[in-house]
Amino acid sequence: MNDAVAVTIDHEAVANEAKHWVRLTAACNSKCVFCLDAEAQDGRFMAFDDICNEVQRGRDDKQASRLVVSGGEATIHPRFHDVVRFGKQAGYRWVQTVTNGQRLADRDFFLRAVEAGLDEITFSLHGHTPELHDRLTKTKNGFENLMRAMIRAVRDGRVIVNVDVCINKQNVEHLEAIVALCSRVGVREFDLLHVIPQGVAFEHRDELFYDVDAHAESLRRVFRLARHPGFHVWTNRFPVSHLEGMEELIQDPHKMLDEVGGRRVQFRRYLDQGAPIDCRDKERCPHCFIEPFCTALDGHVRAHREGKVDVLDVGERWDLADLAGGARWLGGRGRPAVLDRPLYLRADDARGIPLPAGSRVIATRPEHLAIPGDAEIELHPDREFAAWLAEHPEALTARHVIHGTTFAKASEAAAHEPDWAALFGVLPPGTRAQNLPACLCPQARIEAAPRVIHLDMYHEQGELGIDAFVDRYIESMYRAKSLRCRACPATDRCEGAHIQSIRARGFGQLQPLSGDWASQAVAQLAALGPRLRGGSPPESPAPRLAVPGAPPVPFIDKDAGRRS
Secondary structure (H helix, E strand, O other), rough: OHHHHHHHHHHHHHOOOOOOEEOOOOOOOOHHHOOOOOHHHOEEEEHHHHHHHHHHHHHOOOOEEEEEEEEOOOHHOOOHHHHHHHHHOOOOEEEEEEEOOOHHHHHHHHHHHHOOOOEEEEEEOOOOOOHHHHHHHHHOOOOHHHHHHHHHHHOOOEEEEOOOOOOOOOOOHHHHHHHHHHHHHHOEEEEEOOOOOHHHOOHHHHHHHEEEEEHHHHHHHHHHHOOOOOOOEEOOOHHHHOOOOHHHOOOOHHHHHHHOOHHHHHHHHHHHHHHOOOOOOOOOHHOOOOHHHHHHHHHHHHHHHHHOOOOEOOOOOHHHHHOOOOOOOEEEEOOOOOOOOEEEEEHHHHHHHHOOOOOEEEOOOOHHOOOOOOOOEEEOHHHHHHHHHHOHHHHOOOOEEEEOOOOOOOOHHHOOOOOOOHHOOOOOOOOEOOOOOHHHOOEEEEEOOOOOEEHHOOOOOOOHHHHHHHHHHHHHHHHOOOOHHHHHOOOOOOOOOOOHHHHOHHHHOOOOOOHHHHHHHHHHHHHHHOEEEOOOOOOOOOOOOOOOOOOOOOOOOOOOOOOO
């Protein structure tokens, strides 16, 4: 394992620590021109009892160990210190706040916060000069107060101090100077946030949105600080294609739970009522970090509505097999109770069963290749199984199709994912392949992977659970491409490699197609149908799959944002 992958795995462990965000206010004493939360700021201060109940819920329901108190601006709440103290008493090992620093510039206020148990302060600094920072935050003396608070916190030494910067058109060329300023006062950890078209940021898009390509080198100079001893750099919502060679800086994909959680009401209205998501349009989407997720959700809803589903996976609920409707296969776990229609089963569950005609079996070990009968066999090889296949290519027949296995975590991909291009380099031309970009399965016969609907994503009244879909998206649908892929003739029909594969093995595995294979691959991909772009406007509420016995879902998912 190289150093970059080791850093990725370390970051993954930190990012997936159970944390609980609690909003203290819907008010702020700054008016940032890029604020994502402006529409929610109505001036309210949350009642202390309600805050404490929410803090306790994070411990009881989520077993969270890190509490993040936020707003608006959390420090303007009159009981900010009491909230910090209550968080410690509730059992959180770490209490953090994200702040503009205005209140913390007061020495007594700062000392009371530390004595209450505050462990970490993230200061939001957006310029290297008073003019730039105060212009972006619309806060008189904002820079002066923040720097006073930051210097005091560093010198005090009892709290971790870091800085977040919203990178935008006005400060992108000064990012190095911002980081250098913070470094001079002793700050070595930075969270670099890419501006996105939400809140008032979209209203100020002409002064905020910038061409990442045009500023790529200056950005990379800052990103490279992550490899200096003592420096920690995180990216937030940054376009991942620009992080080739620095894949350890790709934000943990589970951050998508936070992003979707912040728009949960909109997603529920979209799914339950067919109401358009108000930010879903051709001007915003190209600038938005979660656009690929929204497009995947649109694709799922459309396929379900149009009956273009290959597999209904009932999990262990074989009693609900009738819900499969017109799906090609019925999938599930354990011994099936239904043998009158084609099944989609794991090989161990299929042993000793007279499989109905047209069934497909998922193989994960060499001994699964010879399952009796005429069922298709879908191979999901890990590194060990792939090595066996490379040594025994003659074992593959026309009934076998190799599925590009995906992993929920980068650590799993680093430990188990095969070198796909090397494997297909020794397999016979025309070997069937699915769920892989064409450059990783050269000379293969490319097929569409089955579209699966998992019953465990639905609730008692039939609603699709948005968090469950986020989990499935991260595990199997989240893809990315290299900037070099722009030169590939297949780029318009290719989603790229799975995000955890890229975090574990880098963008270097992706190579633009050339020669005869390029024309063959493009033709095969064209035959699979168009790639969904830019979303599909909702025509009606999402189809429902009522699952008796599943917990009902309220308008806002009960477990939504559980890892946020």
